[in-house]
Amino acid sequence: MAVQNPTRDIPDWRIRTCQPCGGEREHEVTVRFRTDATREAIQPQNEVFARQPYRVLECLYCGASRSERVV
Numbered sequence: 001m002a003v004q005n006p007t008r009d010i011p012d013w014r015i016r017t018c019q020p021c022g023g024e025r026e027h028e029v030t031v032r033f034r035t036d037a038t039r040e041a042i043q044p045q046n047e048v049f050a051r052q053p054y055r056v057l058e059c060l061y062c063g064a065s066r067s068e069r070v071v
């Protein structure tokens, strides 16, 4: 169900499905890097591969947040 919103121009990439809301909502999208420093098997020269980028999606309606991997 598409809801017209003439007052605000929301970019498509900010519109994500929110499970608690049960529909598509505008989200605050932040890209972060997760570092796993507990793995001793990771050598310093491979540190870049240990940093996994992921997005944090926070619903601007209900405040629910979730993360997804960036491939």
Ligand SMILES: [Zn+2]
Residues within 6 Å of the ligand: 018, 019, 020, 021, 022, 025, 059, 060, 061, 062, 063, 064
């Ligand atoms: Zn929501």
